[in-house]
Amino acid sequence: MRTDAVPLPIPPARTPADLPAETPARTPARTPADLPAETPARTPARTPADLPAETPARTPAGAPVGAQAAAPAAPAGQARVLTLTGDALTPADVAALARRTLRPAVDATARDRVAGARDAALRATARKRVYGHTTGVGANRTTDVPASAADAFGMNLLRSHSGGIGPVVPDEQARAMLAVRLNQLLGAGSALGLDVVDRIADALASGHVPTLHAYGAVGTADLSALGELGLTLAGELPWSGGDPWTPPPAPVVLTHWDALPLMSSSALTIGQTALAATDLARLLDRLPLVAALTLTAVRGSAESYAAQVHARRPHPGATRLAARMRTLLADADWEAPLVQDPFGLRCLPQVHGAALEAAEALDRILGVELNAAAENPLLDADGLDYHHHGGFHQAGLALAGDQFRLALLGTAQLSTARLGVLVEPAFTGLAPYLAADVHGSSGIMITEYAAQSALAELRAFAQPVTLGHAVLSRGVEEHASFASTGARRLLDSVEPFRLVLACELLAAVRALRLRGLAPSGDGELRAFYDHADSVLDPTVADRNLTGAVTAAADLLTA
Template identity: 45%
Template sequence: MTHNGVMADIVLNGGSLRCDDVVTFAAGKVHVAVDPGALAHVEDAWRLGLEAVVRRAVYGRTTGVGANKSVVTAGSAEDGLRLMRSHAGGVGELMTAEVVRAMLLVRLNQLMAGRAGVHPRVLNAVAAALNTNSLPTVHRIGAIGTSDLTALAETALTLVGERPWATGGVEPVDFGAGEALGFMSSNAATLADAVLVTVELRNLLHASHTVAALSYIALGGSPEPYARTVHAAKPHPGQVECAAEMRRLLGMTAVPLPGRRIQDPYGLRAFPQVQGPALDAVAYLEKVLTTEINASAENPMISVSDNDIYHNANFHTAYVAVALDTARATVHSVAELSAARLGDLVEPDQTDLPAFLASGPAGSSGVMILEYVAHDALAALRQAALPVTLGTAVVSRGLEDHASFSTQAARQAKRVANAYRIVLGCELVAAVRALRMRKANVVDLPVRTAYELAKSVLDPRLDDRPLTDDVERAAALLEDLDRSTVD
């Protein structure tokens, strides 16, 4: 269903948001709506938050925060304003509009679970901001994986009217007693970064099957390493998935015949065994993030069903950090195989084509420079793949003595995705060039549509020339290349 060219709303209820929904919304393709039943539950939690402070001490409502947890406060709305102002100290570059939209969507969905004690008027204001593309100005630096306090404080101050909107704007909304901390207790900005890059990595990994299949044809690969019998003997889910997809793309329907080589290089032969862990890691990461974007991270957490408030550490994102570290490491291994296949594509012994796929006078360089470009990107990827979970931080006078650094892990994941895209782009340029030179017959193969699409986008000239545009076009084409084989 569409309305004025815009797809139907995503209805938020605090429990059913998907990572793909976040990506679609961040791109500006849908509107958001809130579930009335869930909003009624939000109001019940708000009322309980007001009542609970009469019978017990509540962190951030009757006390200060952090190491000020034992300092008794007035518990007023003014206390909340001071909390917003003191925590709105983010620095550095600004978040992109896409990330801010994703952050607001995630936070609104979490609030819809009804455990933060924030009044429905605040949630309605966030929904109105999203549907009018009214976005706060939010700085990137200021979080360590235990709530995005600076980003959400800047957002809250914008909602109350103390900071200017970056785009658009909605009427200022009041935050009542205790609601500032309830709004700020979330890793929504980190989760926004993580969700966007996770879907990108998932799509790039799927596209890498198509790129590897084109290289397989150009290199005259052996089908034996992809045989069902081989992978049934070691049935890791991602490995089995990769081998099956390669069989589909390459039209392998029967018992495989021997290849032109008794043993292919690892870039072809070990592709399922290396790609498999990456597929599994990113799938697990997406599962973790789906839990997080539908979770209650607030401290304290209000439970209407228990008629009580719980002080807790759901704001800690160790799951996210560990899953991001694992995913980045596995993608690095896959990128190494892509660079290895590129090395095979420029080797005459592997292709029976001229060295560097050159065409022209003796000594022509062809695609020689692509190896340098790919390994530069691979080196950047390697640095970005280093784990963040080996370090921690002790802050707030020693009270908060551990940090996940999931925020940094998400930022590094985006660097990994950018570099991996370049490596795959280099391989694709070389594979398509080799197939042009070989005049390979791909008529009856499912991968043919991807090859035809790539040929229509990449420059057909074989003479020595700058390859910058080719690599950039190939890198931008990857997701469409993957979709072309299944549409």
């Protein structure tokens, strides 16, 4: 954080409690307490008490794109400042900015860096041909663009590339794109105008978003979405949403210095991935609590989590998960009735540990991409030169996303396996399906079907996008990562994963109640159980369980 940041208007925000927490291994969101004392003082909130609520997020039509309803905005004064410098943004920061629990400020030194890049660009283009500035793009890279036509060419580039199709991207995801692109541009890898940077910052602060369409990228830059942003900045397309008391950003005149650099990024893909990774980190952190309740309910064995086991096969994720389970079960006071438990309990470190490692691998990729000045061509202001390259290709992000979605599927499969254990009398000593023991009651039988249905969605979303291939632009762009598709599939995975875990949580709490058991001691597991016990309806008679599963799912993100 810097003291010379340029503060922006305060947006309404959700309360900090609404932002999902992260696993210990991942970088947590910067809470108000983490902000240094020198953070610029907030300007007084300009929100009259009788102003209407924030414009609701748009509901996407057609095929799912991972949309989730936006939470109501909190009073403006509750949002704290995050200063963007171009080199320190985290996935949790993106989520906080997109969900408006933090408001952006632009680092003054970074602004100066952007402002100073134009002179270097002028010198570089005076002595060499530069893609997208003095030439056409794609297969038209051999066509020279005269200086007299350069600015018109830039606007036409935005118009021609802005033709995205399909459902409208939800506002939260559009704000995530703005946050990512703003931070990347502060790295000054191009000669884009400072006024463009300021307008994007204004939009992020006020909540205004461009109308973006989901389909138009193949993992080699989000051309259509960023083209739509460019036309919105220029005033050719309208802004949407935003604070009702704040006008949308004023139109800005875009030149050839702005057009290609603005689009030379996968900011939407990266932002969507950051949102999903942040939400899934919270669920991955909760899963051991749910599994520990299941193990407690069936009096399972903790030998699978022994330090000696994992010292001899020290995979980081499995070792960390086993240590967490030992802590949660430290007060366990029973003798396990079985020599070995089913895989859902016994192989938890290996399967869930792999998911933790996949999450960390994705987080490392995101840490680079969020702070990358990767425009093609890339301006080297110190060397007064441009470098043509392929840094826009998101092969790494696509592969990391594929790995993470496949790992999520595995750990969700184990959750459904544990649910199967909980409804089986041989493991609990209770009636089948944890039913009231009267006349063939079905108990929670339907949760098995529901969990398997949600699991089928995860299985579909886990299909690796990197199996795709495309040859485009008259054969000169002959590979694609499809990271953009992977990002949407990762967002789509959040809710079914949460619901699978919720079904297990509901069953574990019910089994513990019916057996008259509770976790021993007064540690984290007991606190989690007591909270769940206070929230979940104790009725065991046959009834509709939709609300019960929903309540359990809410506990996982509380």
